[in-house]
Amino acid sequence: MSPTAAFKAKPLSVKDQVSAGEWDARVNLAAAYRLVALYGWDDLVFTHLSARVPGPDHHFLINPYGMMFEEITASSLVKIDLDGNIVMDTGYPVNKAGFVIHSAIHAARADALCVMHLHTRAGIAVSCQKQGLMPLNQTAMFVSSRLAYHDYEGIALDLDEQPRLVADLGDKSAMLLRNHGTLTVGRNVGDAFMRMYSLERACEIQIGALAGGTELNWPSEKAQETVKQQTSTREEGNNMPSLSALAWPALLRKLDRIDPSFRD
DSSP states (O other), rough: HHHHHTTTOOOOOHHHHSSSHHHHHOOOOOHHHHHHTTOOOTTTSSSEEEEEEESOEEEEEOTTTTOGGOOOOOOTEEEEEEOOOOOOOOSSSOOOHHHHHHHHHHOTTOSEEEEEEEOOOHHHHHHHHHHHHOOOHHHHHHHHHHHHEEOOOOOOGGGGHHHHHHHTTTTTEEETTTTEEEEEEESSSHHHHHHHHHHHHHHHHHHHHTOOOOOOOOHHHHHHHHHHHHHHHHHHHHOOOOOHHHHHHHHOOOOHHHGGGGOO
């Protein structure tokens, strides 16, 4: 081996090529993918989570189409723009339906710095029910006041659907995509994940309650209104820590104990 070859410069890592803010977004989004897999919410290589890249360019990160969620790392995430162009190539394509859904919401909502979309069994089951998510329990009541609905139009491959998707979401932070799945947005990855956790758990509880075969006990309207006000107070601050501020660091520690390779 020649001296030149021996001392050939090592290729730059993804971390070396991006800002500290982008790397932090990559690590947190990769963690969310691993947690989705850990909780059994993944659908093979399908569905998608995205996060806005800090900075003036309207770029966002999304999963490399073809990788299992348990494999995803900070470096493997694909950076694309609002037109679907890959800004930093990692050798993987991007799910077209993921681009259609996520680009629409990122473009329309400045506060939607993270968008999560899943196809879980319970989430799809509730999305197929005429009444949607019912305020049967505390968890469902947490979600209901911030929940929107979007009617099914087919596989999300048509850009024409984007304005209707955005209009139906409005200023809400969660949505049931009818006959399709669940979606949440957040000011950061932790916010979006905790909202998805509540939505998915509420769907699981509803399916379980309906499967029980006995008459349901409905909370009073007064109780429902009380929870709505309490939830609004926490969302708006009032010197109370957000659920994500409490839970997200703990979830990252959990992942670090199990497998810290999401940080690579």
